[in-house]
Amino acid sequence: MRMEFRLAGSGGQGVILAGVILAEAAVSYEGLNAVQSQSYGPESRGGASKCEVIISDGEIYFPKVISPDVMLIMNQSSWNKYIHDLKKGGIVVADSTLVKELTPVDGHVFPFEITGSAIHEFGRPVVANIIGLGCLAGVTGVISKEAVRKAIMKRVPKGTEELNERALELGYQMGIRKTLEFTGRGESNGGEDFEPIRDRSKASV
Amino acid sequence: MVKTGKGILMQGNEACAEGAIACGMRFFAGYPITPSTEIAELCALRLPQEGGVFIQMEDELSSMAAVVGASLAGAKAMTATSGPGFSLKQENIGFACMAEVPCVVVNVQRVGPSTGMPTSPAQGDVMQVRWGTHGDHPMIALCPWSVQETYNIVIRCFNIAETLRTPVILLMDEIVGHLREKVVLPDPSTLTIVSRRKPQKSSLPYLPYKPVYGDVPAIADYGDGFRFHVTGLSHDYTGFPTNDANVAAEEIKRLHRKVQAARNEITFVHKYRLEDAEIAVFAYGGVARSAMEAVMRAREQGIRAGLFRPITIWPFPEEEVRQSLGALKAVVVAELNLGQMRLEVERCLGKGIEVIGLNRVGGQIITPDDILETLRGVK
Amino acid sequence: MAEVQNNPILKYFRASKLPHIWCPGCGHGILMGALVRAIDKVGLDQDRTVIVSGIGCSSRAPGYLNFDTLHTTHGRALAFATGIKLARPELKVIVLGGDGDIAAIGGNHLIHACRRNIDLLLICFNNSIYGMTSGQYSPMTPTGRLATTAPYGNIDRPFDLCQLAAAAGATYVGRATSYHVTLLIELIAKGLKHKGFAFIDALSQCPTYYGRRNKLGPSVKMMEWFKEVCIPVGAAKKMTPEQLRDKIVIGEMVNTPDVPEYTEEYEKVKARAKEMSAG
Numbered sequence: 001m002r003m004e005f006r007l008a009g010s011g012g013q014g015v016i017l018a019g020v021i022l023a024e025a026a027v028s029y030e031g032l033n034a035v036q037s038q039s040y041g042p043e044s045r046g047g048a049s050k051c052e053v054i055i056s057d058g059e060i061y062f063p064k065v066i067s068p069d070v071m072l073i074m075n076q077s078s079w080n081k082y083i084h085d086l087k088k089g090g091i092v093v094a095d096s097t098l099v100k101e102l103t104p105v106d107g108h109v110f111p112f113e114i115t116g117s118a119i120h121e122f123g124r125p126v127v128a129n130i131i132g133l134g135c136l137a138g139v140t141g142v143i144s145k146e147a148v149r150k151a152i153m154k155r156v157p158k159g160t161e162e163l164n165e166r167a168l169e170l171g172y173q174m175g176i177r178k179t180l181e182f183t184g185r186g187e188s189n190g191g192e193d194f195e196p197i198r199d200r201s202k203a204s205v
Numbered sequence: 206m207v208k209t210g211k212g213i214l215m216q217g218n219e220a221c222a223e224g225a226i227a228c229g230m231r232f233f234a235g236y237p238i239t240p241s242t243e244i245a246e247l248c249a250l251r252l253p254q255e256g257g258v259f260i261q262m263e264d265e266l267s268s269m270a271a272v273v274g275a276s277l278a279g280a281k282a283m284t285a286t287s288g289p290g291f292s293l294k295q296e297n298i299g300f301a302c303m304a305e306v307p308c309v310v311v312n313v314q315r316v317g318p319s320t321g322m323p324t325s326p327a328q329g330d331v332m333q334v335r336w337g338t339h340g341d342h343p344m345i346a347l348c349p350w351s352v353q354e355t356y357n358i359v360i361r362c363f364n365i366a367e368t369l370r371t372p373v374i375l376l377m378d379e380i381v382g383h384l385r386e387k388v389v390l391p392d393p394s395t396l397t398i399v400s401r402r403k404p405q406k407s408s409l410p411y412l413p414y415k416p417v418y419g420d421v422p423a424i425a426d427y428g429d430g431f432r433f434h435v436t437g438l439s440h441d442y443t444g445f446p447t448n449d450a451n452v453a454a455e456e457i458k459r460l461h462r463k464v465q466a467a468r469n470e471i472t473f474v475h476k477y478r479l480e481d482a483e484i485a486v487f488a489y490g491g492v493a494r495s496a497m498e499a500v501m502r503a504r505e506q507g508i509r510a511g512l513f514r515p516i517t518i519w520p521f522p523e524e525e526v527r528q529s530l531g532a533l534k535a536v537v538v539a540e541l542n543l544g545q546m547r548l549e550v551e552r553c554l555g556k557g558i559e560v561i562g563l564n565r566v567g568g569q570i571i572t573p574d575d576i577l578e579t580l581r582g583v584k
Numbered sequence: 585m586a587e588v589q590n591n592p593i594l595k596y597f598r599a600s601k602l603p604h605i606w607c608p609g610c611g612h613g614i615l616m617g618a619l620v621r622a623i624d625k626v627g628l629d630q631d632r633t634v635i636v637s638g639i640g641c642s643s644r645a646p647g648y649l650n651f652d653t654l655h656t657t658h659g660r661a662l663a664f665a666t667g668i669k670l671a672r673p674e675l676k677v678i679v680l681g682g683d684g685d686i687a688a689i690g691g692n693h694l695i696h697a698c699r700r701n702i703d704l705l706l707i708c709f710n711n712s713i714y715g716m717t718s719g720q721y722s723p724m725t726p727t728g729r730l731a732t733t734a735p736y737g738n739i740d741r742p743f744d745l746c747q748l749a750a751a752a753g754a755t756y757v758g759r760a761t762s763y764h765v766t767l768l769i770e771l772i773a774k775g776l777k778h779k780g781f782a783f784i785d786a787l788s789q790c791p792t793y794y795g796r797r798n799k800l801g802p803s804v805k806m807m808e809w810f811k812e813v814c815i816p817v818g819a820a821k822k823m824t825p826e827q828l829r830d831k832i833v834i835g836e837m838v839n840t841p842d843v844p845e846y847t848e849e850y851e852k853v854k855a856r857a858k859e860m861s862a863g
Contacts (some may be wrong), residue, residue, distance in 0.1 A: 020214070020385060027214040027387045034214065036385040040324060061497040062573050063384055232671050253857035258670045258850060263696040267663030270656065274636075274667025277654065278675065282667070300657050427652040427668060428675045430631040434647055436655035445601065445647060446655075 001032075002056040003142050004065045007132075008082050009074025009095075012045040014129030018072065019051030021133060021151045022143065026055040028154070029147035035063040048077065055142065070140055072132050073099055074114070093135045093175075095128065110139050112174050121170055122163065130156075130164045131171035138175015145172050215388045217352045217381040218243035218285075221311055222251065223390070224356035225283050228363050228398045230309070231257030232280035234271035236264055236290060239323040240379045241313035244285035265293035269310070273297055276306045277435060279426035281363055281400075285311035288330050289320060292337065298372050299338035300437045302460065305414070305424060307366040307401055309359065311375045313382035314490075314541075316568045325568025326379035328490055328541040334374050335519050341457055343464040345471060346374035346519040349381055350493045353388045358473075358516065364399040365471050369463055370421055376518065378541065380491025380570065404431065414456075415442040420463035464520060473516035474525045478504065482511030484583050485530055487550055488539045489515050492571050496539055499576035510580050518546070526553045535559040535583045539571050559583070596620040596630070598650045605644055609803030611762030611788030615709050616645045618765055618786070619678070622772035633676045636665040638690060640682035640716045642709030642788075659690030662697045665704050673703075673847040676776070683710040683724035687743055691723070698752035698781050702846035705775045705782045708745060711790040719793030730797045749783040750838045756782035757838035762789060763810040764834055771836060780845045787832070 005022065007015040016038045023036035038051045052065040067087040073079045075098045086092060086107050094102060096111035112135045118128040130152065137148050149168055156164045215223070222244050225233075233248040249259040258275070262268040265286055272282040286294060291312045301308055314330045316322035334346045347362055349355040359375055366373040404411060404423040413433040417423040422442075425431040438446040439453035447453060464471070475493075477500060479485060488496035493514045503510040513529055513536075515522050530536050530550075536558060538547040544562045551560045563579050565571050597620070606612045623633070633651045637643035639658035646653035656664045661679045669677045686694055686708045697704060713731060714720040721731035721738045724745070729738050750757050756778040760768035768786060775782030787810060795801030800809065810832070817835035820828060 023385055024214045027212055031212070033387050034385075036214070037380070037383060060386070061494040061501075063380065063386070063491075063494060064570060064572070066572065066574075232667065234667060250857075253850075253854040254861045256854060260666070260670060260850075262663065262666070263692050266660060267666070267693050267696075270660040270663035271667030271670070273656075274654070274664035274669075275671035276667075277664075278634075278668045278671035280671040282671070296657050297660065427634050427654075428632055428672050432630065432650055432652055434653045434655070436647070437657060438655065 002054065002058065003070065003140075004068045004087075005053040005055070005070045005072070006065050006068040006082060006085070007051040007053070007072040007074075008078035009049055010077070011040060011047040011049045013049065013074045014126065015049050015072070015074055016040070016051045017155065018129040018133045019053045021148065021155050022136070023053045023055070024151035024155060025143045025147035029150045030143060032057055033060050035060050037063050048081070050078070050082070070136065070142070072136050074128070074132060076100060079103070091140060093132065093139055095132060110135070110175070110178055112171075112178070114171070117170060117174070118167065122167065124163065127163060127167035130167040131174070134168040134171020134173075135175040138172040139179050212387045212389050214385050215352050215356075216243060216385045217349075217355050217377060217383065218313065219247055220352045220356040220388060221285065221359050221375065221377065221382075222247040224359035225309065225363065226251055226255055226257070227390075227393055228281070228360040228396060229400070230281045230283050230363065231255065232272065232275035232282040233258070233284065234260045234262050234268040234275070234282070235284050236262055236268050236286065238265075238287045238290045240315055240382050241285045241287050241311060243382075244311060244313075265290040266296060269294040269297035272308050272310075273301050273304070273306045276301075276308045277427050279428070281307075281367070283309040283311065285313065287313050287315045287323075288317045288327075288333070291330060291333065295337045299340060299342070301372040302338070302342040302344075303340075303437050304435050305370040305422060305460075306372070307370050308372050309362045309366055309375060310372055311359075311377060314376065314378040316566070322568045324379065326491060326541055326570060327566065327568070328378055328492065329545070329566070330376065331518060331540075331542065331545045334376055343371075343461050344374065344519045345369075345371065345464060345517070346376045347473070347516055348376045348489045348518045349516065350490055350514065351381065352384060352386045354516070355381060356388060356390065360396060360398070361473070364397065365467075367399050367401040368421070369467055370401060370424060371460075371464065374519075376490070378490045380494070384491075403429070406430070412442040413444045414440060416459060416463075419466055420459045468520060471517055472520070472522050472525065474522050474529075475512070475514040475516060476529055477512040477514070479511035479513060479529050481509055483509040483533060484535045484537065484580060485511045485513050485533055486537045486539055486576055486580070487513045487515075487526075487530070487546070489518055489546070492539050492541055495571050495573045496576055498573035499580065502573060502577055503580050508580055521549045521553070523553050526550060530554060530558070533558060535561060537561045537563050537576065537579050537583070539563040539576055539579075541565055541571065593617070593620045593624055596623060596650055598648055601648050604648055606641060607792045609789070609791040609801075610641070611711060611790070611803075611807070612642050612645065612709055614762040614765060615642070615707070615768070615786045615788055616648065618768040619645075619680075619707065619772055620649070622769045622776060625769065625773045626776045628676055628776065632674065633678065634665075634668055635678045635680065636661045636668070637680045638682075638685035640685045640714070641711075642680055642682040643685060645680050645709075659685050659688070660693065661685065662690060662693040662704065662706065666697065666700075666702055669702060669704060669847060670850065673851075677704050678776075679704055679706045681706070681708060682715070682722075683708060683712065683745075684714045684722040687723040687745060694749070695752040698749050698754040698783065700846040701753060701755050701780045701843050703779055703781070705772070705778075705784070707772065707784045707786050709788050710745065710785055711788040711794060712742075713790050713794040715790050715793050719797060729794075731794075745785045746783070746833075746837045753781070754783045754838060755780035755840045755843045758783075758836045759785040759787070759832070759834045761787040761807075761810040761814060761832075761834065763807040764814065767834060774836070774839070778839070778841065780841070780843055
């Protein structure tokens, strides 16, 4: 098993932290290997931010991602910049609050109101990254929700654990629901041939 | 506190700080600079927990100076920076070489020259590490390719520094410094930790710079009652300045000899499938990860390729390069500069072997595909 | 000779390293003598005292002094000393340097050592010139004076080092000269006892490169000039800026003992860190 992820958005959206949590979940709570790397501009807020994670049950040497299996895209400019790198038949989770123009992709696109939900459900746009991560876990199943939850507890600032746990739960349910919809009825912009990476029956809805 | 024995996710820069603390580093002076800042930040958090000291100095020059001062007072001391800061530290790195003060200097390389590209990887400092100071002295530099190796190797850097009484450079790059990956930290009780050898109180009159262990002197710590003198001027065994050309020459030669004599103990190389190889990739640091993958894929395609990865880049592993690569058809030197290490490889291998540079600058990385393509192009 | 052998300050010198390299008439020997007399007065433990210097004429002084001594790079003495003091706070650390060393190339380290209020004593052997390199102007060369690099007269304005140190946060500041030796010993002794950063601006004469070129010498005449232009700090307070023009104020300028000292504050950091990591 080897799965390559790219998470992208603007600085301050927390995509790097989301990637660190994903890698932490794989290493510390799933017993897998993972590498996480990042690139970012000089801005702490705004500017482009990109985070890459590779999860594998074998050794990982080259740590960068050229064509990701899975992407989490948190804004339009990241969509425009990276969407063509997606591996053929890959999966994209997009924040439809900020990605308005979903150009055609040779893969499965899952749009979610990620930032919108962060604002409406929690009044805190800052948890969008964790909702997005929840969506990613729900859609791909590559990492269990429990592993992500534990990694969140380890990596988020003290005092925000409960908020982030709720954000994860929301995102995860959004992801699971949409995946079941797609696979159940076979009609969605996820595409007819979409197969979740891990067996859904094991997922806790 | 970090857990040992179990796989955890750790960043290269974190591993550098934790490894150093694990082997007894108790003084860190630094100045913020991307992409090494996490090392300083973690030291600021962790050192006082361990009874050590962190100080953010007013500049890079003073950081290096404070490290030398602390080491003379007996502390295992470290600083960390990137290319622009490393340039500024050279003055007092040279002092530490001359005055034989053990310390570890970390350089997490980024794109240069000058301010360059702070968050992008490069390997443009390999020659600055060797030749950056004025004057003539040896230099020791080790270059890790993974987070785990960073942890292990910073400990070796301290052991070498303490044994030979000299600064040791841990030459990282942004790829490894900012990479997070799985590491398994060893139980601290299993670590081999070496500390500097001190003079006997009875050995009066005390000659701090008289070689005692091979060519290495036994220099006291300040405050231990020896009342000795340390200077960056050429000095004799007493530690006091000399204008005697023979004494000055002998001192410089001794500095070289003590490193040369320890060559076998301080030279580490990683070789992969070179036994039956026709061509090899020579790569170090983060780029070696691309090289490893390229070699594995080349083998799958029937190309008899191997990897030579120097962990110790200075002193340059001449003998190992000649032994391992001397009979091959070609060697591809892949590095994030315009051919700095290639010069050394060419020098060692001579004209009989084709040495091909695979070079990239400007912050882009060298991918396994790039290396594979070059390997396939070797006639 | 017997008198010399019984001299109580002889034990502070490395007799085999004397005579010193300074020119006849140089003020630095007087300043070094004042330092050891102050050390004797305070009763410092020679095995627990480190003397650090940079580069320059005055920075050769540690070589003559029987302590742990460190002759560093140009301007960086305070930074080396900061490392020593933080690594072993129980040691007394004294820093010596010239005006070029302390105020020019080491100026940044000066203001930051003052700001931290780290427990070091710094004595600037201030002779208004770069002596070791044969007479170039320093940040302490008065405007209008001649130097090898100011052959038409110096247009730079000098620092008032005491005001600089005080403004930067030094908690003990004083000035004396090679003429006012008793005052100098008293200031150094008080600086040694002070817990925090102490700065002494010790004016010295360089007859060879400063006095001769500016026709101020010989040495005795330069010291007499110190006598004439120096005004005790108490008297200066009653004088107008007009009256103080071309005068040099000497004495104790700052003495604020209650400011938190850096290494003591860092001990508190250690305690907090241990408490927080345990809890």
